Amino acid sequence: MDARIEQFQAQMNTVLDHLHKEYSRLQTGRANAALVEHVMVEAYGQKQELRAVAGISIDDARTIVVQPWDKSIMKEVESALNKIDLGTSPVNDGSVIRINLPPMTEERRKEMVKIVHQMAEEARISIRQQRQDVHDGIKTVEKDEDRKYTLLEELEDAVAKANEKVEATRKAKEEEVMTV
Numbered sequence: 001m002d003a004r005i006e007q008f009q010a011q012m013n014t015v016l017d018h019l020h021k022e023y024s025r026l027q028t029g030r031a032n033a034a035l036v037e038h039v040m041v042e043a044y045g046q047k048q049e050l051r052a053v054a055g056i057s058i059d060d061a062r063t064i065v066v067q068p069w070d071k072s073i074m075k076e077v078e079s080a081l082n083k084i085d086l087g088t089s090p091v092n093d094g095s096v097i098r099i100n101l102p103p104m105t106e107e108r109r110k111e112m113v114k115i116v117h118q119m120a121e122e123a124r125i126s127i128r129q130q131r132q133d134v135h136d137g138i139k140t141v142e143k144d145e146d147r148k149y150t151l152l153e154e155l156e157d158a159v160a161k162a163n164e165k166v167e168a169t170r171k172a173k174e175e176e177v178m179t180v
Contacts, residue, residue: 012162064099120170
């Protein structure tokens with residue numbers, strides 16, 4: 001396989017990984033550490049991700065438990081968690097902070113589906129941009145018409161497979177969001 005096509009496929013894997021990461025951050029009505037682990041906390045004179053200063057666990061289907069490793073930064077962690085929009089306020093009991101996620105309303109679920117669609121479309125746009133770069137490179141560099149045609153066909157196959165993966169992940173996430 002041509003190096004340009006391999007590079008394109010590697011870029012598509014990066015796009016898909018990014019899409020999966022973004023999907024994991026969406027609130028689907030179930031507790032998930034990914035909802036809060038990237039929250040930035042002002043601790044020890046610098047901003048750090050929550051997962052770097054606290055343990056994050058799931059108590060039950062709707063409860064996230066955050067336990068700072070150093071109790072002296074409890075207020076900073078609570079403050080950072082208050083700034084994100086999870087539809088609830090964190091509860092500090094002195095040793096851990098509990099976040100009880102409210103059940104998602106039908107309206108909120110439909111809103112989340114729109115966000116899922118938007119993220120999938122951004123991934124498809126990224127795929128198209130990468131495809132265009134590789135396509136232009138093949139068109140300008142390759143002199144042999146048969147080789148050029150073969151490479152462009154391989155590129156289109158790779159694009160189709162990447163778009164199928166985006167669509168499959170979109171449908172799965174949409175189903176997850178709409179499940180009560």
